[in-house]
Amino acid sequence: GPADEGPAAAGVAHINAHGRKCHDGFLTCRWTENKGRVLHATREFAEGEIILRESPLHIVQEDEESPAFRHLKRLCNEHKDDFDYDPLWYWCTLKSLTKDELAGAKHGGWPAADRETQHNLLLLHHDEVCEPSSSSEILVKELCPGASAILVERLTQIWVLNCFEYSDDPQGYSTYFFSSFMSHSCWPNAVWHYDGADHVLRARRAIKVGDEVCISYLPEHGLMQSTPVRRVELHDTKRFWCTCERCTGARDLSRGLVCPYCEGGCVFARTPESGPAKDDTLLSLHLAGVACDSCGKAVTKRDATKLAGHEKRLKGIVDDLTQKVQGGAPASVPLKELQSTESFVDAAFAQHALADLAWEQLADCYAAHHRAADQRRLLERRCGFHAAAYPGLNGSHAWSLEAHGDAMMRGGRAKRGTTQVKRVWQVAAKDEPEQALRMYAEAKRILTLMFGEGHEYVTHVERKHRSSQRALATNEAAPAEVGDA
Structure with missing residues (x-):
């Protein structure tokens, strides 16, 4: 009705007429005081189902x-x-x-x-x-x-x-016209991708009648970031302060540190207050008073300052490592420095976006030093972080699984080529392609639901999956495309 249409300038009636004509009326536009125009589902959609396909305006x-x-x-x-x-x-x-x-x-x-x-x-x-x-x-x-x-x-x-x-x-x-009226969420229930010039929108999880349909204005890896970083990025690029369920929830699942008291539990920062922030600095005040999920002790102001200091230090390390890796010199970082950084991350960070970024760079550096086991250990941790920090389908999780699968296959190849470890390889030959196969299969499942069977993300992993199947059958780990991204 008129109450749902808002001011005439909002054009809600025109938008809905377009939706009925071009998209079977599966989504309806409504006016809300706090968000303006939003889209709601008029029917149910299953995870992975196409909601609409739209040509460019x-x-x-x-x-x-x-x-x-x-x-x-x-x-x-x-x-x-x-x-x-x-x-x-x-x-x-x-x-x-x-x-x-x-x-x-x-x-x-x-x-x-x-x-x-x-x-x-x-x-x-x-x-x-x-x-x-x-x-x-x-x-x-x-x-x-x-x-x-x-x-x-x-x-x-x-x-x-x-x-x-x-x-x-x-x-x-x-x-694009109709899909431009979708709001952002850091836990979106829809995802869009291109099919030629067309926008294709898919359900990222099950959608019920009446649910608001949201996409992410951030890239997949951006959804893994801590709340202050996501909110500032959205404000800088889209000029709004996000108030989605992840940004206003009780705990920031991308900002968990090791409890300074029991050293076994995790303390998750509170999400920031809604409204403007000065910048994306991770503040100690969001850690002060937070209780450990294991021992229950609350973090004092003094210890919160210490924990925020660890975050500041790790951000500097990540920036430095990223510069070296992107500059094509991952092997220039001494092995001792890599091990020392990893020990620092282990001691201070439990489930943290900065730790994930550190592991990404450290894994590349370990690979440049031919430390395959170290590389694979960190890639496994990245997969664990992505699954824990973001509930549901996420491209970052799929791509970290794919990278881990690549490393497993490379490790098998290296062993096979070394005479002294031939006997060891006989034992490991089956194990590594088997693990890679599982990782590629899960990556393919996630990406197929998000982007559809024919999408290049899916076919890319599919080729690796087939190669690892052949390697498993012949005990020869040699996928044609390992390392491609």
């Missing part, structure tokens, strides 16, 4: 052949203080103007958008625009004198807040 790509695009690039370069974004964002705006607004367009003009496309674009989420920025005024003066600077400003904000990466060469962005 509008696609815009860089066009070096266009004199207007080349002039736009010059403007962005000459007026760096005015243009906050890369030229492609403004090109998206210019290519969202209608024929009337492009009357008198300069530098040869460019193809116009139709009225319906622009109408639907203007319904997408953006902050209220009261006055144009200097960049919008420059664009109107230099390229599209027939358009209003306010409209140019609105369209720019809409593209910045609602677009998806469409292509790499040439670089292009796309927008």
Whole structure:
């Protein structure tokens, strides 16, 4: 009814008419005071089931052949203080103007958008625009004198807040209409992926009639981060402070440290207060007063400061290791340093996103030192963290299982090639492909439910799974694609 439709400018009736026409009315749009427009399911969906498939509303790509695009690039370069974004964002705006607004367009003009496309674009989420920025005024003066600077400003904000990466060469962005009205959650019940240019939305877990359908605006690995890090990332990129069930729950399952009293239990930080945060620093105040899940003792303010100090130290270590690994020098980190870092992580961190990031880099460094057993031990811990920190299907868990499977197969190959350990290999030959097979199978199960059988993520793991089956049958661990990512 009208109460569910909110202000006329929200366009809820138009959105629902589109949903009935294009998506069988399986989702309905409603207006809420705190979140604006949200989508609710009108029927049940099973885990992995396709909810909807949607073609792009509008696609815009860089066009070096266009004199207007080349002039736009010059403007962005000459007026760096005015243009906050890369030229492609403004090109998206210019290519969202209608024929009337492009009357008198300069530098040869460019193809116009139709009225319906622009109408639907203007319904997408953006902050209220009261006055144009200097960049919008420059664009109107230099390229599209027939358009209003306010409209140019609105369209720019809409593209910045609602677009998806469409292509790499040439670089292009796309927008989608109906799926743009889905809210974010750090525990989403839906996940989207591409099938060609189409957006495909799948149920990430069972969805009941009336459930709000949410996706994650963060990448899969972003969902593994601690709450303060996730919230600041969302605010920086999407301009809101998340209040989902994970961000407002009692415990942050990605921020668990070893109890300083019994040394066997775990203390999980509280989630931050709702509302703005200064930055993504992990604060001691979220640890003070938290009880250990084993001995029950509450963390004192003094010990909370110590624990937050461990977090700060580990963040510095992770940044340093990441720089070395990404710089192509994982073997440059001495073995003693790797072992010392691992001991520090073991002593202080129980179930923590920073420990996971450390293990990721340490595993690469151990591999560069040909320490296969150490690498596999840390990959196994990563799998354990992903399963514990995030309940339900998660791509990060699948990809860590895949990486662990790769390492198991590589380990088998190395042993097989060494004469002295031939006897040992006879025992281990079956064991390692068997373990890899289980890991690949679970990774494939997760990714198939999330992305569908034909998706490249799935077929990639499928090939490794078949290779490990062959290796198991012949006791030869030699998958063709181990190490590919």
